[in-house]
Amino acid sequence: MLIATRVMKLVAALIVCWLCVAEALENCPSVCKCSQKASMEKTEVNCKKRGLQSIPSKLPLDSWILKLGENSLQDLQSNILSSVPKIESVKLERNSIRSIHPQAFAGAQRLMLLNLQGNRISKLPVKGFKDLLNLRFLMLGQNQISALKPNMFIGMRNLSELDLPLNALNALPPNAFKPLIALKVLDLSLNRIQRISPKAFVGLRELLFLNMDNNKLTSIQAGTFAPLVGLEMLVLDNNLISTLTESTLEGLSNLQELYVRKNEIESLPADVFRHTPKLTHVGLSGNRLHAIDGNMLANMQGLKDVTLHDNPWKCDCSINSLVHYLAEKKTTHSPRQRLRCISPEEFRDRPIQELTPEELSCRA
Template sequence: MLGQNRFSSIKPGAFSGLHNLSDLDMPQNALTSLPPNVFQALTALRIMDLAFNKIQKISSKSFTGLDKLYFLNLDHNSIADIPPGTFQPLSSLQVLILDNNLLSTITAASFEGLSNLQELYVRNNGFGKLPKDIFKYTPKITQLALSGNKLKSMDGTSLLQLAGLREIFLHDNPWSCDCRMKTFLHWLSQSKANLSPIGALRCVSPHRNKGRPLSSLTGAELQCKAKGS
């Protein structure tokens, strides 16, 4: 346990010789970055907790050698961008926590290589859109948490890529319950996934639907103004 030690950096070679280490806990330090290849000696590592640090940048070289890692916690850092292929080395990862960072955009390439990911948590960031192919590389997700962001709409067809999805958290977003939410409402009516908590996903706009739970609306009530009206 290396938490709460105020480490601001990790020196190259710091983990040399620890080939059998399976759990690395370094929460509540002051790390601002992860040097390239810093964890490459930890070939047996399964769990890594880097929550409550000050990490700003990550790249694929940050995670070199961690092909057995299945749990990664980056909660409460200052990560503003996930370059394409960042998590490519983490082929065994099943749980990824990115809550409470500064992500204003995420794309499918942000999660490239995570073909075995089952739980993805990206709550309380700042992104307002999700590309239609966002889950292209993560087909095995069963639990998805995107609450507390700036999402106004969601394309339900993007969720069709997640055939095994069991639970999804989407509350505390400024949902605009208009025609752009029709595909999501249709997906919701057909899916076996649990929208949790179901009554908490409420419309912020337009005015006629403000405050209403999305689940209480029909497709006919999700209308957009005609252009020029």
């Protein structure tokens, strides 16, 4: 009797499960493919590469993943997700989206991932993401976004990663990211950013990684990075930065990796890393450094890796401390054959690690 009862309950459960799957498949748009996870009332709707010009009006009620990438969508109208209250992931990458209605994502409070990469978006709607209270990942790379405003990101208190590479940003205004109090990763690489307001990063106390590679920065005002008290990695490669001072890095007490490769830096003050006691990796290759204080590097107790190649090193007494540092420290640094003298002529193209302090004189 007990076995029969269990069998009946199992059969009943299977019937309920089958009915749910049948209902999900019945509501599946004809141009899409729907699949339901075993033992879960969650349907994945795959409409990728179907030539769609609009989002299907009828979707399974239990949709949790919606794939609409590589279609021909141009405009996101209001309430596009109102029929799928359980939706957690929406992928709209590589369409032709130009505009987003301020109420496009209204009610999508369970949404965790929104991918809008590779579209033609030039302007984000004011308060357009305010209902996305649980969004963790927002991907906006490869668009044409030219400006940011503080109220663009209101409501996104749980956002963890914001990707904005390959856009047309030329400046970061005050409080640009202030509502994003939980942000961990911010990618602003491959834009045209020339100016950063000293208050641009206010509110980003939880940020761990900031990428500003390949922009047009020439200088950074003192204290700009000060709000980033938790930052662990800062990438400023491939800019036009000519000076780096201790006030530039003010507040970055948790910074572990700093990369300013391929810039225009000619010299570094001895106290440049005074505010960054936890630095382990420093990238300075591809600048215009003629000399550097080796004692400054030696005093960085946690330093594990420093790259210095592709700089126009002047091999005279001004690099005595650097030669000593390279000989004494076990820090990983630029390959021997890539760290070479440019001048004077008698040392031209000679590896710096082969020099001795006795050779390096400074003529009056």
